[in-house]
Amino acid sequence: MFRRAFIAAFALVFCATSLFAASPRLSIINPRGVQRGTEAVLTFSGSQLGDGQQVLFYSPGFEVVKVETVDANNCKATVKISADCRLGEHVAQVRTKTGISDYRTFYIGALPQVDEKEPNNFFDQPQPITLNQTVVGTVGGEDVDYYIVEAKKGQRICAEVEAMRLGSALFDPYVAILDMKRFELSAADDTPLVNQDSVASIVAPEDGKYMVQIRETAYGGGSNYRLHVGTFPRPLAVYPAGGKLGEEIDAKFLGDPAGEFVQKFKLPTANSNEFTGLFATAGAEISPSPNPFRLFEHGNSLEVEPNNAVAQATPATLPNAFNGILQEPGDIDFFKFIATKGQVFEVECYGRRIRSAVDPVMVLYNAQGGGIVSNDDSRGPDSYFRVTIPADGEYLLSVTDHLQRGGPGFVYRVEFTGVVPSLQLSIPQVERYGQYRRQIYVAKGNRFGTIINASRANFGGKLLLEPQGMPAGISIIAEPMAENLASMPVVFEAAADAPLDGKLVDFIGRHADNPAIRGGFFNRAEFIIGAPGQSMYSWRDVDRLAVAVVDELPFKIDLVEPKVPLTQNGSMQLKVVATRKEGFKAPITLLFPFAPPGIGAAPSVTIPEGQNEALYPVNAAGNAQVGKWRVFVLGYAEIGGAAYSSTQLGNLEVTAPWVTFAMQRSATEQGQPTEVVCKVEVATPFEGNANVQLVALPNKVLSQPLQFTKDTKELVFKVTTEKDSPAGKHGIFGVVTITANGEPVTHNVGGAELRIDVPLPPKPNTPAPMPAPAVAAAAPAPMPVAAAPPKRLSRLEQLREDAKAKTAQGK
Numbered sequence: 001m002f003r004r005a006f007i008a009a010f011a012l013v014f015c016a017t018s019l020f021a022a023s024p025r026l027s028i029i030n031p032r033g034v035q036r037g038t039e040a041v042l043t044f045s046g047s048q049l050g051d052g053q054q055v056l057f058y059s060p061g062f063e064v065v066k067v068e069t070v071d072a073n074n075c076k077a078t079v080k081i082s083a084d085c086r087l088g089e090h091v092a093q094v095r096t097k098t099g100i101s102d103y104r105t106f107y108i109g110a111l112p113q114v115d116e117k118e119p120n121n122f123f124d125q126p127q128p129i130t131l132n133q134t135v136v137g138t139v140g141g142e143d144v145d146y147y148i149v150e151a152k153k154g155q156r157i158c159a160e161v162e163a164m165r166l167g168s169a170l171f172d173p174y175v176a177i178l179d180m181k182r183f184e185l186s187a188a189d190d191t192p193l194v195n196q197d198s199v200a201s202i203v204a205p206e207d208g209k210y211m212v213q214i215r216e217t218a219y220g221g222g223s224n225y226r227l228h229v230g231t232f233p234r235p236l237a238v239y240p241a242g243g244k245l246g247e248e249i250d251a252k253f254l255g256d257p258a259g260e261f262v263q264k265f266k267l268p269t270a271n272s273n274e275f276t277g278l279f280a281t282a283g284a285e286i287s288p289s290p291n292p293f294r295l296f297e298h299g300n301s302l303e304v305e306p307n308n309a310v311a312q313a314t315p316a317t318l319p320n321a322f323n324g325i326l327q328e329p330g331d332i333d334f335f336k337f338i339a340t341k342g343q344v345f346e347v348e349c350y351g352r353r354i355r356s357a358v359d360p361v362m363v364l365y366n367a368q369g370g371g372i373v374s375n376d377d378s379r380g381p382d383s384y385f386r387v388t389i390p391a392d393g394e395y396l397l398s399v400t401d402h403l404q405r406g407g408p409g410f411v412y413r414v415e416f417t418g419v420v421p422s423l424q425l426s427i428p429q430v431e432r433y434g435q436y437r438r439q440i441y442v443a444k445g446n447r448f449g450t451i452i453n454a455s456r457a458n459f460g461g462k463l464l465l466e467p468q469g470m471p472a473g474i475s476i477i478a479e480p481m482a483e484n485l486a487s488m489p490v491v492f493e494a495a496a497d498a499p500l501d502g503k504l505v506d507f508i509g510r511h512a513d514n515p516a517i518r519g520g521f522f523n524r525a526e527f528i529i530g531a532p533g534q535s536m537y538s539w540r541d542v543d544r545l546a547v548a549v550v551d552e553l554p555f556k557i558d559l560v561e562p563k564v565p566l567t568q569n570g571s572m573q574l575k576v577v578a579t580r581k582e583g584f585k586a587p588i589t590l591l592f593p594f595a596p597p598g599i600g601a602a603p604s605v606t607i608p609e610g611q612n613e614a615l616y617p618v619n620a621a622g623n624a625q626v627g628k629w630r631v632f633v634l635g636y637a638e639i640g641g642a643a644y645s646s647t648q649l650g651n652l653e654v655t656a657p658w659v660t661f662a663m664q665r666s667a668t669e670q671g672q673p674t675e676v677v678c679k680v681e682v683a684t685p686f687e688g689n690a691n692v693q694l695v696a697l698p699n700k701v702l703s704q705p706l707q708f709t710k711d712t713k714e715l716v717f718k719v720t721t722e723k724d725s726p727a728g729k730h731g732i733f734g735v736v737t738i739t740a741n742g743e744p745v746t747h748n749v750g751g752a753e754l755r756i757d758v759p760l761p762p763k764p765n766t767p768a769p770m771p772a773p774a775v776a777a778a779a780p781a782p783m784p785v786a787a788a789p790p791k792r793l794s795r796l797e798q799l800r801e802d803a804k805a806k807t808a809q810g811k
Contacts, residue, residue: 022641023436024048026094026101031136032166033107033226037083039065043076044094046101048641050075054095054502058103058542059274061085062092081108088276088289089165091542093439095502097551098643100439103525105167105540109134110286111228120145123182126211131157132230132285139171139214139221147212149229151204156258158201158234159212160288162226165197167527167538171216171223175200178211185210186257189217192357192409193236194289196537201234201257232285233258237409238278240302240323241354242294243267253280253291254325254408271295273543292354294413296321307334310369313396318345318416324399326358326410332400335414339389343418349375349383349399350413358410359402367394376402386419421459423519425509427545428453428487433526440547441644442474445496446556449632449646451594452478453487454509462512465490467505471549473498477649479630480512489594489632491649494549502548521545554584557635559647563741565655566599569622569748573615576633576647578607584637585610591634592616596654598624607635620654628653658684661692661715661734663750667802669759671723676703678715678734678750685710690738692749697732698756700725721756730754 027046034040044052052075055064062085065078075094085108093103116137120127126146129135137145151157163173175198176187185205188198204210212229215221236255243249246269252262261280268275277290301316303324313334316322324333339345351358362383363374372395378384381402389395399412427438427450442448454463463481470476473495481488511517520543528538560575578588587609592601598621607614616633630649636642661678668674676694692715693705700722706715732754736747 022048022098022639022643024052024094024096024099024101024641025436026104028168029092029104029106031106031113032168032224033109033113033134033136033162034081035112035134036061036081036085036087036108036110039078039080041076041078042092042106043070043074044092044101045074047073048099049073049094049096049101051097052077052094053097053500054548055079056093056095056100056103056502056504056546058091058504058544059086061108062090086274086276087279087286089540091540093546095441095546095548095550097500098641099441099550100502100546100548102435103540103542103546105527107162107166107226109226109228109288110232111230111288116145120147122146123178123211129229131155132232133228134288135227135229136224137214137227138224139173139216141221142219143221144213144215144219147214147227147229148209149212150209151207151231153204153206155204156201156231156233156256157204157210157212158199158228158230158232158257159214160194160199160228160234161197161214162194162228162288163197163223164195164528164537166224166226167540169223170528170530170537171221171225172196172218173198173225174213174215174217175227176213177202178213179205180209180211182211191236192352193291193355195355199234199236203257228288230285231282233261233280233282233287235261235280235287235291237356237411238280238291238293239325239411240300240321241292241350241356241411241413242296242300242321242323242415244299245269245271245295245297247299251278251293254411256280267295294321294350294354294415296415301335303333303335308332310334310365310396321416322397322399322414324412325408326399326401326406326412327408328406330404331406331410332398335397336394337397338393339395341389341391343389344386345389345416346386346419347384347397348379348415348417350415351383351411352381353379354411354413356409356411357405357407358412359405360412361400361402362414363398365396365398366390367396369396419458421511421517422457423459423463423509423511423517424455424522425465425507425519426453426455426522427451433529435523435525437644438523440492440545441502441550442492442494442498442548443550443643443645444473444494444498444500444552446553447491447493447646447648448644449489449491449593449634449649451487452481452490452509454481455486459511459517461514463488463509464512466508466510466518467545467547468508469503469505471498471501471503471547473549474547479649481509484625485597487594489630489649491632491646492547496552498549500549500551502546504544505547506543507545553637553643553645554581554639555579555588555635555637555645557588557590557633557645557647559631559633559650561650562652562743564743564745565653566618566620566624567655567657567745567747568598568620568624568626569657571617571619571746571748573617574633574650574652576605576607576614576616576635578612578635580612586637586639588614588635588637590614590616591636592618592631593634594631596625596627596629596631596652598622599629599652599654618652624654626654626656656683657747657749658682658686658738658745659690659736659747659749661736661750663732663734663752665753665755666719667755667757668719668721669757670721670725670727671759672721674719674721674754676717676719676732676752676754678717680708680712680715682710682712686738686740686745688739690736692734692736694719694732695735696730697754698726698728698730701730701754701756719754725756727756727758730756 050072126148186200235253313336507521
């Protein structure tokens with residue numbers, strides 16, 4: 001249970017226009033749930049949704065009859081929900097003429113719905129309802145809602161609330177069932193099965209009326225809820241909590257007010273997001289939400305009590321999953337199994353992830369009882385470790401609760417799997433806690449670019465993209481992802497005659513050389529964030545990428561590919577050209593989403609209003625990865641929202657420096673000149689002269705640019721200072737510009753220290769020098785001989801001369 005907490009809110013505000021509304025945002029779907037087997041009107045609210053044309057549902061069972069405009073920020077859809085539509089949470093998002101919205105959730109229930117009717121805030125003023133209904137209500141601050149039902153002795157009365165799970169607000173519900181004497185027969189705040197939501201249930205002890213109470217735990221409020229009240233079964237756990245794909249199993253449901261019961265299920269033959277768990281049924285009645293259930297490639301080994309000691313360990317066989325219940329406080333379960341030296345296992349204990357009350361701790365022992373590895377919270381409250389079996393023989397695994405708790409709902413499951421390759425693709429967040437630009441919407445005759453991230457596990461190598469079921473008219477341009485990278489640039493292009501349409505795409509990636517190693521798309525939307533520590537209370541993961549063709553834009557941008565490379569420790573200006581439709585003059589903001597390793601770029605650059613070009617500065621670090629890279633520039637203009645266009649995937653070559661300088665340190669006094677000597681090494685010969693100048697010189701210190709050729713071995717910069725040039729040690733370097741193919745190749749070279757000292761003051765009381773003695777007339781001077789060039793002192797020699805001067809002046 002928690003009290004008031006910070007709510008992370010997120011929104012984007014765009015300037016609206018009457019004809020074009022780009023970057024639609026979806027905030028909520030109303031109503032928050034509907035009954036299956038009915039036709040309903042769903043309202044999609046947010047911003048820029050007025051031109052909604054299509055609703056994308058992530059699950060089967062929905063038929064869109066029509067989509068209509070409500071106003072500039074809202075649209076509504078008439079939807080038929082099939083009678084066999086899966087119960088529970090569903091996901092939808094809107095395709096408008098100009099974009100794709102965020103995705104949001106809503107719920108499908110089995111029971112008819114009734115709205116809350118005020119006043120129902122007092123025990124003696126409850127709202128009458130019949131059993132087996134879903135109440136749609138709102139709790140305000142310090143509000144308590146009461147509902148009265150009538151039941152026969154022996155009937156179940158179950159109340160399950162969807163509040164935090166709706167993902168609308170930080171609303172922590174409390175539910176209670178009371179008799180007419182105000183005695184609580186069942187009450188709950190946080191029920192592990194439903195996260196921060198609650199389940200209260202009883203078997204009616206006698207004929208009569210019973211009260212169902214709902215409020216916010218701390219008497220806060222301000223949010224909606226869906227309260228299911230009925231005679232449906234509501235077990236809190238299922239055992240075992242997993243089974244073999246394709247098998248028929250007997251699942252035991254635990255924690256139902258009417259007692260334990262067993263139900264047969266035929267398990268699916270493949271994993272799918274549509275399988276959310278097992279729904280308990282009793283006749284025609286069904287639980288509002290499922291009990292989570294793991295689908296596994298192998299069978300089960302079930303604990304046999306007593307197994308609280310090593311000598312009583314339950315024999316188990318790998319690769320079966322180990323299953324048990326910590327039935328009472330202090331319970332510990334032991335399993336024993338045979339393993340072979342060198343086997344590598346990933347060992348996962350599922351407790352909280354299957355919505356059990358347990359906080360598991362796992363320990364692996366050898367046959368002599370010596371500990372090998374243990375874990376508590378590697379998977380949130382759940383446990384995980386990877387182990388390499390050290391020798392042939394018998395091993396022991398123990399499971400207990402971190403706080404030594406136990407009870408009927410403390411179900412756990414341990415799965416041993418080999419180390420296998422896995423791959424997951426995603427689009428990085430550009431908005432904290434938001435989904436902005438995590439969809440692909442390509443304007444007709446235009447392009448859209450994004451970054452695709454790849455999370456590899458237990459393998460390496462290049463990756464290829466193989467999206468399945470793209471909208472007609474869209475093509476994808478992408479190079480293989482390099483083996484040492486976890487991201488790649490991807491550009492989508494739509495034909496000029498592509499029809500406006502959107503699809504949820506199976507965005508598949510695979511190993512370039514081994515097609516069996518493949519993986520799909522993953523995206524997580526965080527709906528409710530709060531204290532402590534920005535914890536997530538409501539979120540939703542999806543496994544497909546929303547892709548759409550949208551209406552054409554009044555601009556398009558192209559990258560002018562450079563004819564020269566970008567060198568390590570170098571910089572470059574990439575030219576971007578905009579093609580505008582007549583009359584469109586808005587500024588276009590440019591972004592550089594993908595930077596190859598070691599490449600930096602400005603956060604953004606703007607093509608000014610009415611202009612058609614801009615230069616985008618990029619630079620390369622000294623360790624930038626050499627190679628030929630594909631890059632793109634993404635641009636947007638505010639046209640009733642941010643409307644996006646991308647350049648093509650252009651080539652950017654990164655090379656080693658063409659020239660390097662070994663720059664010597666130099667020292668001087670204020671007001672005195674000095675020299676900076678550079679040894680030049682040309683790695684890539686070039687034609688003509690190159691220019692170089694010293695940069696980062698301190699104030700009132702000057703040096704003239706120099707030129708050199710591919711044959712130059714040494715350069716000497718003449719540096720002048722003034723009497724008030726800043727004293728101290730200053731870092732300086734050179735910038736070399738070489739022209740090739742009519743374009744500059746710019747390097748940062750060298751790097752040395754320039755020391756400027758304050759002149760030593762004259763020694764006090766020093767007598768004036770004696771006048772020079774008269775000199776007799778000299779003989780005629782011989783012909784002058786060219787003086788030998790002064791010897792350039794090394795840095796060590798300069799320091800020695802400085803030391804001699806200081807000694808002579810008594811320093």
